[in-house]
Amino acid sequence: MPSTMFDRIWDSHVIADMGEGWSLLYLDRILVHDLSGGRAMKELAAQGRRVAEPNKVFATPDHAISSEPGRTENTYPKGAKLLASLRERCAAEGVRIFDIGTKGNGIVHVIGPELAIVLPGVTLACGDSHTCTNGGVGAMAFGIGSSELVHALATQTLPQLRPGTFRIRFEGTRPAGVTAKDMILAAIGRFGTAAGTGMAMEYAGSAVRALSLEERLTLCNLSIEMGARVGMVAPDDTTFEYLAGRQFAPTGAAWDAALKDWRVLPSDADARFTRDEVIDMASLVPQITWGTSPEMVTDVTGHVPRLEDAPDASKRSSLEAALRYMGLTPGQKLAGTKVDWVFIGSCTNSRLSDLRAAADVLKGRRKAEHVTAWVVPGSEQVKADAEAEGLHLRFEEAGFEWREPGCALCVAANGETVPDGARCVSTSNRNFVGRQGTGARTHLASPAMAAAAALAGAIVDVRSY
């Protein structure tokens, strides 16, 4: 029977069938971070249990550490406590930790692929909803809560309910100005923020095949904003070339054996998906969100909806609430709206190619005077690579702040926030009420769009900038 890639990975990790669609699944990798990692391992110890397979668990502080240039762990004291507990527990359990300021440190979903901790065909869990990012290498990676994390650490397994499968094929050639971020935002706008609930996404089609590995990570990153815990792209030569030689990639005969397994992972041509959709690349232009859910998104050339566009009273009231929060007028054009902040970073868009794309827009120009613009590289490696090619100087010359790696303004768990009422074009993944700080107004867009907004001091179409 024809199978999907998801079926193959799921089926090959079932330890026991628990009935009603539930299986006990083996986890090849577990990632932990400062916000919940130390706490989960403390809970484990309190239960009198140990980490089952410490060599398959990897820790990195990212959420609650300052991104201020020259930061130390004490720059944000509340985060220092979390980090101390993560360190202490990792040492006690023999878990590898990529500590702040050291090689390998970075946003958990940036370092997973960067260090080849995640590989095609593996299962990976992490106490963070954007774990789906790692599916860009062809893995089944999913976010879990704290209790499930304790279970995962104690047993290297998790009971999971088998999801359905949802494939989106992006077909055709990518138009100018359209990035992986625009592709996935457009998909969320089209299918809705709950379309992937109970589903594992697979992104396919000629336009996905043509994406770089880093772009595939961006695509998979926003799967959870469509409701899906899992997002995947089939591994191919692009994937293998990316992974080869990285720290935890197999080598020698093991690499050859792995390649053999990885080449047969992709879904069969006649595999059936629970839901299957096609997006014509020719229909896409750069995207930007206008509301307080990632599905509230439009073409950058577009308008904010009018109240009478809402299909029912409840949609109308949520539309009204979103526009009130965002300080926008129903029916207004988005382009030209004044922007106060720009944030380039997060597990969505903080990799080297993202920073290059943003820097390429600058062309020696300076940001608008009233804009505060931050660039937060995704990892120590990204930072070092970017500095080696002088990207930091181009950002600094344009008036951007070049900062230290971490989640920073995406989740605002480290004391850094966008001020109340300020409007921020952000390359992150969530425009929820208060996400970037109380009263902060977030517009999600690609790194190039964000850079253009910083220059113009307003929302602009990057294609004309």
Added chain:
Amino acid sequence: MEQFRSVTGLAIPLMEANVDTDVIIPIQRLVGSGRDGLGQYAFERRRYLPDGSDNLDFIPNREPYKGSSIMLAAENFGCGSSREGAVWALMGMGIRCVIAPSFGDIFFANCFQNGLLPVKLPIEAIRRIAQETEESPGNARTTVDLQRKVVITPRGETIPFGVDDRKRHAMLEGLDDISLTLQQGDAIAAWKEKDRASRGWAWESVA
């Protein structure tokens, strides 16, 4: 995990779609504080006015809903971040059951780890419960009975709901998954031995 058998109370008609976990508990409250005491911060940004007093435009703050144990919502409740603090905060404000047409997958799983029952009902049924409640909030009582797998509306209509048997059993008995999984120790060991032989690359590179 806290046991859950049944709960009876006034249902808070929040009735909004896409209530995300950032709204349920701001991330700042999860840095440096434990799970206890989160109840006061549930829905913090909507629940309080800048001076710290209750925002009476927010339905859960209004009498007689304040302190009720059942919450009604529209589609996709608990979407977004995986933070389990959202469940702890809801339970801390006294909520034991949320009834919605759909939930964020991770939030849904987190509920069952803690004894907060998420019940999926069609939106029409939830609207009926809301309407019946709002007609006479003084004495409208909704019952959610996990043993019988039914919701009983204020006017006495009985609506069945679906729930996985193993999740229902664990919640009725207050059982955690870990001890159950550890009982499968032999199966796990056998699987690992087989996998190490057939997929050595997944083991060696992190050994």
